Amino acid sequence: MNTQTTSIDPAVIDTEHRSMWTDVWRQFRKHKGALVGVFVFAFIVIAVFVGPPIHGVDPNAIDFRARNLGPEWAHPLGTDNIGHDTLAQMLAGGQVSLAVGLSAALIALILGTLIGVLAGFVKSLDGPLMRLTDVFLSLPLLPLLLVSIMLFRDTLRAAFGPETGIFLLIVGLIGVTSWMHTARIVRGDVLSIKEREFVTAAYSIGTRRYRIVFRHILPNILSPIMVSATLGIANAIITESALSFLGLGFPPDFPTWGRLLYDGTNFIQITPSRVIWPGVFIALTVLSVNYIGDGLRDALDPRLRGR
Amino acid sequence: MQLANEKTPGMSDANSSKPLLRLKNVKQHFPITAGLLRRQAGMIKAVDGVDFDLMPQENLGLVGESGCGKTTLGRTILHLYRPTEGQILFKDVNLTQLKPSALRALRPKMQMIFQDPQDSLNPRMTVGSIIAEPLDEHSTLKGKDRSNRVEELLDAVGLNPRYTNRYPHEFSGGQRQRIGIARALGLNPEFIICDEPIAALDVSIQAQVVNLLEDLQEKLGLTYLFISHDLGMIRHISKRVAVMYLGKIVELGPAHELYSRSRHPYTKALLSAVPLHNPGREAKRERIILTGDVPSPANPPSGCPFRTRCPIAETRCANSMPQPKKLSLGHWVACHLVD
Numbered sequence: 001m002n003t004q005t006t007s008i009d010p011a012v013i014d015t016e017h018r019s020m021w022t023d024v025w026r027q028f029r030k031h032k033g034a035l036v037g038v039f040v041f042a043f044i045v046i047a048v049f050v051g052p053p054i055h056g057v058d059p060n061a062i063d064f065r066a067r068n069l070g071p072e073w074a075h076p077l078g079t080d081n082i083g084h085d086t087l088a089q090m091l092a093g094g095q096v097s098l099a100v101g102l103s104a105a106l107i108a109l110i111l112g113t114l115i116g117v118l119a120g121f122v123k124s125l126d127g128p129l130m131r132l133t134d135v136f137l138s139l140p141l142l143p144l145l146l147v148s149i150m151l152f153r154d155t156l157r158a159a160f161g162p163e164t165g166i167f168l169l170i171v172g173l174i175g176v177t178s179w180m181h182t183a184r185i186v187r188g189d190v191l192s193i194k195e196r197e198f199v200t201a202a203y204s205i206g207t208r209r210y211r212i213v214f215r216h217i218l219p220n221i222l223s224p225i226m227v228s229a230t231l232g233i234a235n236a237i238i239t240e241s242a243l244s245f246l247g248l249g250f251p252p253d254f255p256t257w258g259r260l261l262y263d264g265t266n267f268i269q270i271t272p273s274r275v276i277w278p279g280v281f282i283a284l285t286v287l288s289v290n291y292i293g294d295g296l297r298d299a300l301d302p303r304l305r306g307r
Numbered sequence: 308m309q310l311a312n313e314k315t316p317g318m319s320d321a322n323s324s325k326p327l328l329r330l331k332n333v334k335q336h337f338p339i340t341a342g343l344l345r346r347q348a349g350m351i352k353a354v355d356g357v358d359f360d361l362m363p364q365e366n367l368g369l370v371g372e373s374g375c376g377k378t379t380l381g382r383t384i385l386h387l388y389r390p391t392e393g394q395i396l397f398k399d400v401n402l403t404q405l406k407p408s409a410l411r412a413l414r415p416k417m418q419m420i421f422q423d424p425q426d427s428l429n430p431r432m433t434v435g436s437i438i439a440e441p442l443d444e445h446s447t448l449k450g451k452d453r454s455n456r457v458e459e460l461l462d463a464v465g466l467n468p469r470y471t472n473r474y475p476h477e478f479s480g481g482q483r484q485r486i487g488i489a490r491a492l493g494l495n496p497e498f499i500i501c502d503e504p505i506a507a508l509d510v511s512i513q514a515q516v517v518n519l520l521e522d523l524q525e526k527l528g529l530t531y532l533f534i535s536h537d538l539g540m541i542r543h544i545s546k547r548v549a550v551m552y553l554g555k556i557v558e559l560g561p562a563h564e565l566y567s568r569s570r571h572p573y574t575k576a577l578l579s580a581v582p583l584h585n586p587g588r589e590a591k592r593e594r595i596i597l598t599g600d601v602p603s604p605a606n607p608p609s610g611c612p613f614r615t616r617c618p619i620a621e622t623r624c625a626n627s628m629p630q631p632k633k634l635s636l637g638h639w640v641a642c643h644l645v646d
Contacts, residue, residue, distance in 0.1 A: 197427040201490070204385050205441045206414035215440075219431040302474040303430060 027299040034295020037288040044285055048094035059088040060253050071273070080267070080274055086260075090277055093255035098285065100171055100240045100256070105232035107175025109182060113225055116186025117213060121194060130187065137180045142242070145173055149248045166250055170243060174236045182228040189221040223297045230293030234286035241282075257282050325399070326360035327498060327530050328384070333357045333393035335376075335383045335554075339605060352604045353379040355554035355612075356393070363497070366524065366531040368545030368562065370538055370577070374601060376554040377534045378422070381500045384532070385417055386410055397498070415445050415494035422503040424483035428475040434461070434486055435471030441493040460489040464519060481512035488519065498530045505540065517544055538581045542566055547637070550574045553612040554604055559631075560638030570640045573613050611643065619644055 028034055052059075062082055079085055119129040149169060156165035193199065194217060202212050241258020243249035250256055257278040264274030298304050334355055341348035353376045361367055371377050383390050386402055395402045397417065402410060418441075421427035428437055438457045442448050448456055458468035464485040475483055484504060491499055501520065505513040521544060523529060535541050541548055542562055549559040550573065558571040569575050576595040583589040597616045602608050608615050614624040623643050631639045 197421050197423055198429040200382070200387060201419070201421055201427050201487075202429075202440065203387055204414070204419045205444055205490075206411040207440065207444050208411075211444075215432075216429050220429070301431075303476045 023302075024296075024299045027304070028295050031291075031295035031298055033291040034299075037291030037295065040284055040288040041292060044094065044281065044288070045098065048091055048098060051091040052088065055085075055088055055091065057085045057088040059084065059092040059255055080263070080271065084255075086274060086277065089255040089260055090257070090281065093257045093260050093278070094281065096167075096250065096254065097237050097240065097257040097282070100167070100174070101233045101237040101285070103171045104174035104178070104236035104240075105229055107171065108179040108232050108236070109225065109229045111175065112179035112182025112228065113186050113218075115179065116183040117190055117217065119183065120187040120190025121209075121213060121217070126187075129183075133180045133183050136177065139177075141177055142246075144177065145239075145243060146246070146248055148173055149243070162251065163254065170240060170249060174239050178232060178235055178239070182225065182232070185224045185228060186221055189224055190217055193217050193220050219300075222300055226293045226297045226300075230290045233289050234282075237282055237285065324362060326396075327363045327365075327398060328361040328532075329394075329396040330357055330359050330384070331394040331396070333380070333383060333395060334391045335379055335388060336391045349605050352554050352607060354383055354390075355604075355607070357551075357554075357556055359549060359556065359559060361498075361530060361532060364524070364528050364530055365547065366533055366545045368541035368548040369532060369534045369551060370536060370541055370548060371551035372536065372577075372601065374604075375551045376604070377536075377551055378502055380551070381419065381502050381532065381534050385414075385419055385500060415441065416496055417498045417500070418491035418494070418496040419500045419502060420484075420487050420491050420504045423507050424480050424487055425475075425507070427487050428483055430475055432474075433471060434473050434475065434478075437475070437486060438471075438489050438493060441490060445494055456493070460492055463492065463523070464489045479512075480508050481515060484508060484512075484516050485519065488516075488523070492523065492527070495527070496529070498532070500532045500534065502534050503536070505537065506535070513540065520544070538577060550577065553602060553607055555612055555641070556631075557613065557642070558640045560634075560640075561636075564635070564638055570634060570638075570645045571613075571642050572617050572619055572644075576618075611641075 062084065080089075115129050115133065119126045119133075152169055153166065156169045159165060160168060199212060199216050202216055207215070237258065240249055240256060241261055244256055244259035245262035249259065252259075261275060261278040261282070264271070264278065268275050334357075335353050336355075337351040337353060338347045339349045339351060340346060355376075357380060359367070369377050369380070379388070382388055384395055386395075390403055393403070397413065400413070402413070405413070432440075435454070435457050438460055439453055442453055442456060454471070457471055461468045461470060466482060466485050466489070470478075475486065478486065484507075487504075504520070505516055508516060517540060520531070524531060531545075533541065533545055545562050547560065548562050548565050549556050550565075550571065551557070552573050558565065558569065558574045565574065566578065569578055572595075576597050579593060579595045583592055595618065597618075599616045602612070602615055608625070610623075610625045610627055611617070611620070611629050614620040617624065621644065627643075629641045629643045631641045632645060633639055634645070
């Protein structure tokens with residue numbers, strides 16, 4: 001940190017109009033890890049969405065003459081056992097994995113926050129909602145996912161087309177089965193925040209209940225929400241991999257990072273890069289999102305700002 | 308303390324103007340639940356039958372030791388908790404029977420200043436938005452008018468109006484309490500409950516805040532219910548003082564009379580604990596040391612609530628609850644042994 005920022009004349013700060021988001025950005029920039037995270041995540045997103053036309057290789061093109069190759073000019077990351085170009089598959093798979101991870105985590109975040117806030121804030125809903133959370137936590141997840149995929153796959157495919165249908169199904173299922181931890185953490189925090197004196201003060205002013213939630217409670221439980229959201233993205237990408245591995249995720253001609261990883265494990269002796277690349281990118285995505293979340297959490301807390 | 312209306316303590320017979328606030332037998336009981344099935348096992352009688360009147364522009368001090376129900380009474384008056392029993396009349400409107408929407412419309416007229424300036428301000432909101440919250444809820448002020456009003460309020464409590472973009476943690480305790488006062492003043496209230504507003508502050512800052520509250524009362528014609536355990540401060544700012552013990556008011560009277568000629572044994576014990584300024588007299592000060600603890604409000608003693616610790620208690624104290632007796636103009640005591 002340079003010393004100039006600390007020695008500014010206080011009168012200058014007073015007159016200057018500070019908007020909250022400028023302050024947040026200023027603090028966010030100070031978090032080195034978060035900045036690196038932003039660059040890595042941006043790089044992955046840009047590569048995955050801009051890369052395929054530049055690389056120009058169809059991820060599903062099969063070339064039997066070029067099987068199990070190492071890195072070379074035509075195939076920078078090598079090829080697999082039936083001659084798919086690994087780079088093309090990585091890029092195409094990244095689109096799906098990122099989309100699944102982000103949307104499933106978003107669904108889990110919204111559900112978890114909604115249920116947690118309702119349980120913490122409305123006393124009569126606390127018991128029923130928390131027992132519901134317990135039920136979801138005690139369900140054996142994988143069998144449940146398998147059964148639901150068996151039940152709903154064909155209807156959704158018929159309604160939305162094979163690819164969108166299975167995407168909605170997987171995102172929905174992962175979202176609906178991973179909100180419980182968020183809900184529990186949020187409920188606990190709501191219970192403690194709502195006893196704070198500033199909430200009583202808001203009641204004495206006559207603030208309506210929904211405004212108390214949005215103005216006083218939600219901003220003060222942002223940290224745990226942020227943490228569980230970033231962890232949720234990682235979790236969703238990995239759950240999708242597991243489903244693909246079991247052959248119940250996306251169709252085989254539809255690469256995702258998780259599927260590439262599991263398909264590659266059988267060939268780890270011949271072409272270890274097939275396992276290393278998807279693994280590295282899953283880890284990089286998760287790590288960068290975690291760091292971004294960390295930086296955002298610090299930047300959104302006015303008490304930590306300006307340090 | 309079941310009382311006929313005309314015998315209500317605090318009904319000052321000299322003042323013929325209408326009271327701003329009138330409490331009739333107000334009770335606030337909280338259920339205790341126990342066991343696996345969360346069955347109700349008893350009641351915490353935090354406030355147990357309180358009556359008093361509050362005249363416009365008066366400053367009534369409410370004193371008592373911790374846990375006697377002072378804060379609960381304040382919050383019950385504002386209906387932050389629904390009273391279990393009794394009536395609270397604000398300008399002849401019975402608050403206990405109002406619908407939530409009608410009560411909300413009345414809230415601007417009754418405000419509260421909180422004890423802990425650290426905890427009563429949302430750490431994630433700027434000072435400007437904290438003070439503007441009541442304006443957003445109850446007025447139609449927007450944009451420039453709204454920010455002008457916020458700056459006016461900051462100025463009124465002696466803070467720099469340019470601080471609107473700052474956060475509560477950037478202020479000292481005294482400044483934060485001023486922010487809390489500015490928030491309470493936003494909608495031109497008539498009645499403010501000061502819930503130990505100075506308890507969390509340094510002595511030098513206490514004087515500043517108390518003087519600010521007195522100035523504002525004079526300027527804006529406010530009525531205060533000043534809750535405190537600081538007897539010296541209450542003597543300084545309140546014309547009338549009520550002493551509370553275990554959810555009941557045991558003595559109520561004009562401050563000068565109560566401090567010089569207190570009659571209830573509990574008031575005497577409380578006052579004997581206040582150190583004197585004169586070292587010579589301080590050395591000779593006779594302290595009445597109460598023995599034992601405050602009884603549990605879940606299981607209060609029979610009869611007079613103070614009898615378990617009272618130095619002069621008799622058998623009749625255990626048998627019946629003493630009714631408030633009028634001693635002189637506006638001076639009421641609830642004790643069997645006072646004539």
